């Protein structure tokens with residue numbers, strides 16, 4: 507692997523090398539469980555004695571437990587290892603209309619979840635969120651909790667922890683992390699919703715080997731998470747990926763960001779409702795986006811036309827993404843994917859029309875259910891620091907971990 511960014515490079519101490527190897531082994535157990543120590547050594551390229559030392563430490567730390575015993579035709583039976591599903595993670599998906607809190611195990615299996623309306627005042631919302639999280643933790647007292655992961659509908663500055671840009675949330679700049687850490691006594695990790703969906707794809711989904719991927723979340727707004735060269739792009743003050751607020755038509759409708767004619771204004775769920783109302787006589791508080799999908803299922807011509815206009819706008823905006831980032835895959839997260847059979851080909855055709863060289867990127871719906879992608883991503887957000895960078899370590903890169911220079 508070429509190493510260009512030397513500012514993030516340091517000489518590896520023996521402790522750094524140990525930590526890398528530990529992450530590699532833990533990640534292999536996660537992906538291939540149940541797995542024997544012999545197979546761990548074979549796949550990782552590490553010596554068996556090193557694998558034994560690391561797995562003993564992981565068992566002591568309660569990350570790993572003995573799993574089912576393998577049945578071999580002859581000889582001794584190896585003891586298999588798996589992740590300890592008594593390790594839990596608390597996660598929340600903060601949206602403009604409601605907040606979902608949930609408990610997941612280390613394999614991303616959800617054990618319970620609940621939702622409540624998002625308060626207009628961030629202080630009230632944080633107090634309520636803290637109380638719900640404490641209650642969930644108490645009702646799962648058999649779990650060892652690793653931390654709290656939260657998906658936010660906007661961008662936050664990783665230096666100040668302030669939510670700096672969340673036009674659909676209508677909150678003033680606000681530090682969500684520290685008050686929540688005080689309220690719960692646990693570490694809180696925040697992530698932009700679209701970035702969380704990138705993590706869900708890379709960690710739990712079908713994108714394990716993809717190095718250049720863009721996730722587009724379509725809900726009240728349009729968010730973009732950029733995974734480039736195997737890393738999440740963040741940019742200055744965490745603002746990378748705001749394609750949703752690039753004006754495509756400066757004379758278009760007003761946007762919540764203060765601009766006009768942004769991609770979001772033409773491609774979001776709210777845009778589809780606006781298209782519907784332009785043609786129908788329904789009351790202004792008429793159908794919700796879910797209703798629009800049901801109407802389309804029932805063959806309602808106006809609903810179908812509104813969704814098709816939305817799909818064209820989604821695809822046309824993706825041309826910016828394709829021209830700027832040349833991803834291998836574009837993954838769409840949102841309820842709109844429930845109509846993928848009808849709308850997918852429209853989006854694909856718009857993207858293909860903009861392809862400059864070779865085949866256009868694959869465009870597909872997310873692996874997880876629209877409602878679950880953000881929550882799954884926040885599970886990965888909390889876990890990833892134990893499993894190596896982005897949890898993306900392949901056996902080939904596992905061997906690269908023994909090199910002298912490593913990314914800090």
Ligand SMILES: [Zn+2]
Nearest residue numbers: 751761763768
């Ligand atoms: Zn905008």
